[in-house]
Amino acid sequence: MKINIKNMVCNRCIMVVSQIFKDAGIPTENVQLGTVTLKNDLQPEVLEKINARLKTVGFEIINDAKSRLIEKIKAISIDYVYQRNEENKLNFSDYLVAQLNLDYPYLSSLFSSVEGTTIEKHLIHLKIERVKELLVYDEKTLSEIAWEMGYSSVAHLSGQFKKVTGFTPSYFKKLGEQKRTSLNDV
Template sequence: MRNILHIKNMVCDRCLASVKNILEQQELSYSKVSLGRIELNQEISEEQLRSLEQELNKTGFELVIERSDKIVNGIKALIIEVVYRRGDFKNKKLSEILSEGLHYDYSHLTGMFSKAEDQSIQNFYNKVKTERIKELLEYDELSIAEIADEMGYSSAAYLATFFKKETGLKPSEYKQEFVSRNSLDRI
């Protein structure tokens, strides 16, 4: 069925707005656009699909055609959602969130993800968390203790230990140096 499309490299609210804009330019009616997924109101022709794919590619997005690519894309989108909307997941384990959200056994998801991405789900999750912490540090609106709380760490010390392991810097050192962040679609 061609009324649900999966899109690679959608990682933020601006991506959502960009994809919605492309759909409107293409005069394609949709019911929902979420990270990595478009639900169209009707099936589209091959010609419409090719045209949409060209426009998406111009802005760095890709249509996902293979089943395994759709699942890997779904894993990434869910992880980004977990990291950026942490409160919505009520202290559930990542494995539980992914299994429930994608309707696959976690061991199946880990094998598929590792094969496709040459890294584990946990490694990707840690990278996304690191980039979110960097972002929060750069905003300079929250203390390190508040960032730790927002990110689900029991203390600033645990956050600092994690951050140093991932970046080689303490959060306070990062705040002073502002080493460049990585784009989430490049992780």
């Protein structure tokens, strides 16, 4: 049985959701961003109890197909930004189509109608949050961060960063971590 869960955005979310199922005595096969695969089916009343527990920590079981697809788009976006490697140097729209095997215009229209923003803007905000994180860690230069995040230049990254945050990357770095946003809120 596969259960789709809303608001899972990081490895810590995976740990929390795994622990909820473990505490309930429900064996899982796999827990990843947005989904939990169970070894056995659950009775509806057990599923409701799990959902109530998930809601106390900011998660929720998703039952309708459109919401599941939106959550998949978000999970793929997060994975694309945070696990960037040579394989996904593809244009994000092509990457998303390859992952979901659905037309991009449909995905874009659905996402915009439900979320009130475009997939592109959502991706930009995710990338900027990742840049903020990398700036706070202070382990890479701005040039290295720009390259890692797929920007054509430091100037392009800096311009987009300022447009989204209102700060230059160097000024943000001086401010530190207090200006970061949770991925749930992106």
